[in-house]
Amino acid sequence: MQFERIKSLIFDYGGTLDTAARHWAHVLWEGYEKIGVPVAEADFRSAYVVGERTLAKQPLIEADDNFRILLGKKVAIEMRALTEAGVWTPTEAERTEAAEAVADYCYAYARRTVAHSREVLARLRPHYDMVLVSNFYGNINAILKDFDLPFFSHVVESAVVGVRKPDPAIYRLGVEATGRPASEVLVVGDSYDKDIVPAHAVGCATAWLKGEGWTANEPDDTLADCVITNLDDLLRFLRHD
Numbered sequence: 001m002q003f004e005r006i007k008s009l010i011f012d013y014g015g016t017l018d019t020a021a022r023h024w025a026h027v028l029w030e031g032y033e034k035i036g037v038p039v040a041e042a043d044f045r046s047a048y049v050v051g052e053r054t055l056a057k058q059p060l061i062e063a064d065d066n067f068r069i070l071l072g073k074k075v076a077i078e079m080r081a082l083t084e085a086g087v088w089t090p091t092e093a094e095r096t097e098a099a100e101a102v103a104d105y106c107y108a109y110a111r112r113t114v115a116h117s118r119e120v121l122a123r124l125r126p127h128y129d130m131v132l133v134s135n136f137y138g139n140i141n142a143i144l145k146d147f148d149l150p151f152f153s154h155v156v157e158s159a160v161v162g163v164r165k166p167d168p169a170i171y172r173l174g175v176e177a178t179g180r181p182a183s184e185v186l187v188v189g190d191s192y193d194k195d196i197v198p199a200h201a202v203g204c205a206t207a208w209l210k211g212e213g214w215t216a217n218e219p220d221d222t223l224a225d226c227v228i229t230n231l232d233d234l235l236r237f238l239r240h241d
Helices: 026-036 041-059 069-084 092-124 140-146 168-178 192-201 233-237
Strands: 008-011 129-134 154-159 187-189 205-209 226-229
Touching: 008 026, 008 092, 008 168, 026 092, 041 069, 069 092, 069 140, 092 192, 129 140, 129 168, 140 154, 154 168, 154 187, 168 192, 187 192, 192 205, 226 233
Parallel strands: 008 129, 008 187, 129 154, 187 205, 205 226
Antiparallel strands: none
C-alpha cells in the first residue's frame, strides 16, 4: 500500500495511544495481579463488563475528570461487582485501598505508554492534520490535557456526538473534520472491528495496530491496508522515519 496520497490522519485513543494495542482488560487484570486482589481472571472479566456497561449508561464521569479519576471510578465499580457476586469479601477499607492501588498502577502504565505515543505524534504532526475519533465518556479533552497531547485539530467523541463505534457514521464525522476526501485519510486504531472495519466502510485507508485483544480470536485482516505492532511502524510506512 502506497501512502503518498495521505494528507490527514485519524487516530483512535483508548488501546491505541494509551496501551500500545493491549486491551484495557489485560492492563487492569495485570494491576489486580500486581496488587494481589484474590479473584480469578474469569470473575474479573465479568466485573470488567459490568464496569464498562455502567459507565456507558450512567453519567458518572465528569467532563473535567482526568484519567486517574476515571480509573478510580471504573475500578471501584468493578470491585463492587466482585463483592456483590460473592467472589471476594474484603472490608470496605480493604476494597477502597485495593481499588486505589490498582488505579494508580494502571495510570502509571498509561503515562509510560502515552509518553512514547507523544513522541510519534510529534514527529507526524508537521506533515499531517490529525483528528481523534474515540468512544469515550465526555472527558477526552481532559485526558488529552492531562497527558499533554495537543496534536489534534478536531476531536470526535462518542459521548458528545451521540454515535459510537463500530457505527461507520462516527468515522464519517472524523473524515468531515479533516476537510479532505476519505481517500486522503489514514485511520489508525487497535480494534479491527471498531476501527478498521468502519473506517474502511467510509473509504479511508487503514493501519491496524495489532496487539493483545479482548479474545484470542484472529480476525480476517484483509481490510487493513497495513498491519503494525508498534506506533513507530507508522513512521516507516509514511516514510517519516
